[in-house]
Amino acid sequence: MGFGAHPLGLFVFLQICLFSLPGVLLISFFNFESWRYNNINQDLKLEAGLWYLYSIIVIFYILSIMVMVTKLKTFNDLKNQFLVSESDFAKMSNVLIVLSFFYVLFLFILNKSLPIAVLMRDGLVSGYLARVEYQNNMESFRIPYCSDLMDQVVQYQFLFIIVGAKLLNIKVSKSKLFFSFLLVFLLLAIDLQKSPILIYSLLVIYVFHSFSGNFRKLFLLSLMLIPFVVLIYLVTTDIPIDYILRSISDRLFLGQNQGFYHILNSISPMDKYIWQGFPFSSFFNLEQYRADVDILPKIYDKSEYMSMVNANSFFLGQAWSMYGYLGLLISPWIVGFLISLYVKFFDILISKNIYIFLPMSFLLIPTLKINQSFTYFLFPKHMIFNFLFLSTFTILLCFIFKFKVVKFENINFKR
Numbered sequence: 221m222g223f224g225a226h227p228l229g230l231f232v233f234l235q236i237c238l239f240s241l242p243g244v245l246l247i248s249f250f251n252f253e254s255w256r257y258n259n260i261n262q263d264l265k266l267e268a269g270l271w272y273l274y275s276i277i278v279i280f281y282i283l284s285i286m287v288m289v290t291k292l293k294t295f296n297d298l299k300n301q302f303l304v305s306e307s308d309f310a311k312m313s314n315v316l317i318v319l320s321f322f323y324v325l326f327l328f329i330l331n332k333s334l335p336i337a338v339l340m341r342d343g344l345v346s347g348y349l350a351r352v353e354y355q356n357n358m359e360s361f362r363i364p365y366c367s368d369l370m371d372q373v374v375q376y377q378f379l380f381i382i383v384g385a386k387l388l389n390i391k392v393s394k395s396k397l398f399f400s401f402l403l404v405f406l407l408l409a410i411d412l413q414k415s416p417i418l419i420y421s422l423l424v425i426y427v428f429h430s431f432s433g434n435f436r437k438l439f440l441l442s443l444m445l446i447p448f449v450v451l452i453y454l455v456t457t458d459i460p461i462d463y464i465l466r467s468i469s470d471r472l473f474l475g476q477n478q479g480f481y482h483i484l485n486s487i488s489p490m491d492k493y494i495w496q497g498f499p500f501s502s503f504f505n506l507e508q509y510r511a512d513v514d515i516l517p518k519i520y521d522k523s524e525y526m527s528m529v530n531a532n533s534f535f536l537g538q539a540w541s542m543y544g545y546l547g548l549l550i551s552p553w554i555v556g557f558l559i560s561l562y563v564k565f566f567d568i569l570i571s572k573n574i575y576i577f578l579p580m581s582f583l584l585i586p587t588l589k590i591n592q593s594f595t596y597f598l599f600p601k602h603m604i605f606n607f608l609f610l611s612t613f614t615i616l617l618c619f620i621f622k623f624k625v626v627k628f629e630n631i632n633f634k635r
Contacts, residue, residue, distance in 0.1 A: 225430040226292055227585040228283070228563050233426075234419060235590045236276060240534055243473045244272045247481070254470070256478040256519060260485045268481050275536055275552035279590075282556030283563075292567050304575055304625045309384050312623040316377035317396070320403045323370045327410065335412045351412045369609040372583070374407045375420065376610060379427065379579035386431040387575065419587065427582055476591055479533025482515040489544035496538070497595030511541035512593075532591070539594040547594070555597045559588060562603060569611075573625050576614055584610070 246252035248269025251262065286292075328337060335354050339347025362368075378400045385392045401424075408416040487493075495506040512530040519531055535555060539547030563585060569577040584606055589596045596602060617623070 225426065227426075227566075227581045228287075228292070230423065230426045230582075230586040231559075231588060234422065234586055235588065239472070239476045239591050240272070241276070243475075243477045244269050246473065247477070248272070252474075254474045256470075256474055257481055259518065260481050264485055265481065268484050271536055271548050272477075272480075272534065275534075275548075275555075278552035279556040279559065282553070282560055286560035286564060290564055290567070292563070304384075304388070304623070306388060306390055308623050309388060309390075309575070311621055312617065313377070313381045313384065313392075313396075313400075315617060315621055316373065316380060317400055317403070320370075320374040320377050320400075323374060324403050324406050327407075334410050336406070336410050339412060347412060354411050368605065369613060371407060372606060372610045373613060375404055376579060376583055376614070378404050378424070379582050380575075382424070382427060383579040383582065384575055386427075387578075423582060423586055426586070427579075476532050477534050478519060479512040479515060479531035480537035482518050482531065483511045483533065483537035483541055486515050486518050487511045487541050489541060489547070493538070493541040494543075496542075497593065497599045497601075499599055499601050511538060533593070534591055535594040535597065542594065551594050551598075555590065555594070558597045558600060558603075559590075562588070575623075575625050576611070576618065580607075580610060580614070 247254065247257055248265045257265065327334065331337075332341075333350060333353075335347055335351040338350035378397075381392055381397065381400055404420060405417065408420060490509075492507070492509040493511055496508050496510055498506060510530060512533045516531055535551060536548055539551035541547075543550075566577060566581040566585060570581060584603075588603070618625075
């Protein structure tokens with residue numbers, strides 16, 4: 221944290237300190253009552269909490285070794301080693317904005333049944349039904365591979381602009397910044413989910429903090445997100461504001477781990493869960509069974525769970541459904557090692573080209589899905605694809621539009 225803060229710090233804050241740890245402490249160790257954990261006895265809550273703490277200790281242990289042994293670089297170590305012209309930076313940022321604009325425009329024009337479009341056209345009820353349809357049949361709304369890539373490009377372009385402007389110590393027009401962020405907002409709001417917008421906003425705040433080192437500003441800007449999130453709820457729901465505040469705190473702190481507890485309570489480890497997330501499973505006719513879907517009836521009434529995709533969980537839940545206690549024991553070591561490898565790989569890339577890979581690391585490292593599934597790490601196709609798609613596309617643009625990044629020691633200053 222502080223000046224030159226690494227994206228890894230935001231990963232720890234978001235995925236552990238904000239989304240999982242508070243809820244585990246409340247439910248497992250302070251006997252906090254919540255309808256989300258009905259029918260789970262206190263002994264199992266305590267056991268789940270202890271396994272959670274074990275996993276976090278292991279992950280922190282591995283990350284600490286990686287940081288101490290490899291000495292991660294911050295932008296402060298590298299920002300004076302590279303040079304890029306302001307005109308090249310402006311040209312590259314404009315290209316990214318234009319591509320993002322046409323992609324977002326394409327989404328809204330081509331598909332009038334997007335949840336956000338239905339909400340604006342037909343109201344809340346229709347918007348909610350469209351959201352359910354979108355989440356349950358997402359493939360029909362998206363272009364294979366292309367949509368994944370362009371979603372990342374849209375989110376990347378705003379980070380590219382603000383990080384590059386900070387590195388070059390130049391000002392970017394407010395209208396350009398606003399339009400760039402608006403494209404990200406529209407993309408993330410397509411399915412009417414609030415958490416992607418909240419996470420991205422925190423990510424942007426953290427980037428500014430990394431360049432300023434001002435903890436007071438970080439705290440105040442983070443607090444400003446509360447009325448922002450409340451406003452989004454007011455626009456997309458018709459519930460009273462006092463209930464909105466309770467709902468936000470409940471979803472944020474208690475709803476993130478409920479799947480983990482219910483999986484331990486209701487799911488016996490089975491072979492059928494092993495193939496979830498397995499690469500090319502369709503070619504081998506391997507059916508995908510998900511424990512975080514199977515436990516929905518244990519949490520919600522039928523009228524509610526029939527419209528839901530899955531229950532939020534922690535990676536230990538899926539590890540248990542696949543391998544039982546062995547999964548609980550070894551999965552944190554696998555997750556910790558792969559996160560360390562991923563972070564160190566970006567560290568090397570940043571030392572080669574800070575303008576391209578620093579904003580990319582701010583986008584991809586903090587959003588590693590530790591709170592969702594074990595197979596996200598066990599079969600890290602999403603981690604690999606996300607990096608390969610975005611980096612290949614960005615480097616290709618650099619060659620096409622001659623975005624030149626030069627190391628200072630390679631510059632001849634003689635006239």
